[in-house]
Amino acid sequence: MPSRKPRVPIEAELRWAEERGDSLPAVRTCDFCGKQAAETETMTWVTSVENGRRKTYCDTCSREHLRAIEGKLDSEWW
Numbered sequence: 001m002p003s004r005k006p007r008v009p010i011e012a013e014l015r016w017a018e019e020r021g022d023s024l025p026a027v028r029t030c031d032f033c034g035k036q037a038a039e040t041e042t043m044t045w046v047t048s049v050e051n052g053r054r055k056t057y058c059d060t061c062s063r064e065h066l067r068a069i070e071g072k073l074d075s076e077w078w
Contacts, residue, residue, distance in 0.1 A: 026038070027039065028056055031055040042056070045057060045058055046069065
């Protein structure tokens with residue numbers, strides 16, 4: 001089984017990129033809980049459009065509110 005790289009907090013990743021002079025990695029924020037992650041780590045996140053606005057939800061929030069999402073309820077009802 002291949003070993004996994006340990007996760008680095010997004011704040012540290014951003015600080016290191018800035019210190020090296022690299023372009024900053026794209027960061028996504030969950031619109032429900034506020035969790036932040038690099039765009040490369042958000043493949044399991046869910047996106048939806050509510051009232052013409054694009055919203056992104058982390059994998060934890062999307063699992064907890066799956067029925068509401070499938071029922072197309074606005075996040076205010078969760």
